[in-house]
Amino acid sequence: xxxxxxxxxxxxxxxDAITALGSDSxxxxxxAGGQSLIPVLRLRLAAPTLLVDIGRIRELGGITDEGNTLVxxxxxxxxxxADSELVKEHASLLAKxxxxxxxxxxxxRGTLGGALVHADPAGDLLxxxxxxxxxxxxxxxxxxxxxxxxxxxxxxxxxxVGENEILTRIRIPKHTGWGSHYEKFTRVAQxxxxxxxxxxxxVDGGVISQAKVGLTNMSSTPIRASAVEQALVGxxxxxxxxxxxxxxxxxxxNPPTDTNGDANYRRHLAKVLTGRAVQAAVSG
Amino acid sequence: xxxxxxxxxxxxxxxxxxxxxxxxxxxxxxxGKTGTVVGCDTSNCGACTVLLDNSSVKSCTVxxxxxxxxxxxxxxxxxxxxxxxxxxxxxxxxxxLQCGFCTPGMVMQSIDLLHDNPSPTEQEVREGLEGNLCxxxxxxxxxKAVLAAAAAHRESAPGAVxxxxxx
Numbered sequence: 001x002x003x004x005x006x007x008x009x010x011x012x013x014x015x016d017a018i019t020a021l022g023s024d025s026x027x028x029x030x031x032a033g034g035q036s037l038i039p040v041l042r043l044r045l046a047a048p049t050l051l052v053d054i055g056r057i058r059e060l061g062g063i064t065d066e067g068n069t070l071v072x073x074x075x076x077x078x079x080x081x082a083d084s085e086l087v088k089e090h091a092s093l094l095a096k097x098x099x100x101x102x103x104x105x106x107x108x109r110g111t112l113g114g115a116l117v118h119a120d121p122a123g124d125l126l127x128x129x130x131x132x133x134x135x136x137x138x139x140x141x142x143x144x145x146x147x148x149x150x151x152x153x154x155x156x157x158x159x160x161v162g163e164n165e166i167l168t169r170i171r172i173p174k175h176t177g178w179g180s181h182y183e184k185f186t187r188v189a190q191x192x193x194x195x196x197x198x199x200x201x202x203v204d205g206g207v208i209s210q211a212k213v214g215l216t217n218m219s220s221t222p223i224r225a226s227a228v229e230q231a232l233v234g235x236x237x238x239x240x241x242x243x244x245x246x247x248x249x250x251x252x253x254n255p256p257t258d259t260n261g262d263a264n265y266r267r268h269l270a271k272v273l274t275g276r277a278v279q280a281a282v283s284g
Numbered sequence: 285x286x287x288x289x290x291x292x293x294x295x296x297x298x299x300x301x302x303x304x305x306x307x308x309x310x311x312x313x314x315x316g317k318t319g320t321v322v323g324c325d326t327s328n329c330g331a332c333t334v335l336l337d338n339s340s341v342k343s344c345t346v347x348x349x350x351x352x353x354x355x356x357x358x359x360x361x362x363x364x365x366x367x368x369x370x371x372x373x374x375x376x377x378x379x380x381l382q383c384g385f386c387t388p389g390m391v392m393q394s395i396d397l398l399h400d401n402p403s404p405t406e407q408e409v410r411e412g413l414e415g416n417l418c419x420x421x422x423x424x425x426x427x428k429a430v431l432a433a434a435a436a437h438r439e440s441a442p443g444a445v446x447x448x449x450x451x
Contacts, residue, residue: 002306104397110344
């Protein structure tokens with residue numbers, strides 16, 4: 001299968017990329033790592049007239065430590081995040097979720113920015129980014145704006161990033177010393193999440209002092225499991241606490257029904273997986 | 285048409301390609317490197333795996349223009365003067381193939397796997413090859429071959445990391 005013909009440009013700066021996005025080509029797509037877009041082009045589910053390849057923009061790479069914040073360039077690959085000591089230490093939930101994405105070849109090419117803007121509800125990095133209260137920096141012709149992860153995802157495959165904008169970097173408040181776990185449910189080794197649960201929590205003096213829980217594929221966007229978070233905070237990190245929190249995991253969700261399972265099955269999975277994820281997060 | 289310059293299996297190429305040309309089609313149809321095969325055309329099977337700057341990629345999911353200025357190693361670049369790469373040798377000795385169609389991708393991904401983790405457990409080999417499908421389901425000997433290559437490498441060059449033949 002061969003994509004429909006398109007024009008191609010590979011700018012070397014964010015400013016040039018934004019200029020290219022403002023050109024009068026009929027349908028413009030941004031190419032990041034291409035691990036979702038190229039299959040879509042090959043199947044001709046999309047046929048853009050111009051592809052703006054942001055893979056040569058150096059300022060979009062790199063993982064940096066900015067005091068209380070970890071800053072990840074949008075073009076950072078999954079493999080780079082999985083290997084990063086900074087990510088493992090300060091955003092361990094993201095490091096663990098990244099390891100579950102697709103396969104090693106895809107992780108070598110796929111990028112954090114690409115995954116977030118693609119906004120597949122079954123994508124594994126969206127819920128962790130939401131749970132970690134990240135901020136996303138979006139650049140356009142009028143400069144940059146910063147969007148909270150909670151306001152970034154608007155619907156299935158839809159984010160707040162406009163047609164003439166690109167996501168440049170992701171700012172994650174450090175969660176140093178927090179336990180975490182990403183529990184993903186699939187039927188075969190290499191599959192999109194049927195659902196997944198990301199938990200990160202802090203234990204102080206034998207009590208869970210803070211807890212953040214994100215759900216993958218339990219709605220058209222990633223969502224926080226607020227009821228689970230409330231059920232955890234202030235409690236001892238025991239099996240009892242985990243099962244009480246897990247019991248409310250499906251509250252406020254609106255899971256899809258598809259060939260992998262119906263909505264009720266996903267609600268059931270959310271409870272089971274939340275219990276497992278909380279228990280694992282407590283121990284690391 | 286876009287002009288690209290790529291180092292493939294140690295040889296510099298400079299070619300005009302359509303931007304929509306997939307790397308695997310450039311390798312096979314423009315360079316004649318048919319050792320890299322198209323298996324599924326859906327990014328699932330990994331048969332088209334090559335090394336791009338020494339990291340494994342599915343060449344059906346990379347545009348040739350994205351590889352401009354970079355270095356590609358295919359299955360055809362592994363043997364040197366007719367002598368098989370140690371991973372090819374291990375596949376040969378362990379009969380790690382049935383129909384052989386997945387073999388080019390399996391060998392390339394196995395090289396990447398040992399590059400990241402020179403002493404994998406059996407489970408780590410299976411996980412490292414999760415992006416490569418063998419429709420004959422001949423995984424047992426493939427896993428055996430990768431473990432044998434890792435062991436042979438440890439004996440011959442302790443501390444060193446295996447890499448592609450042309451790099």
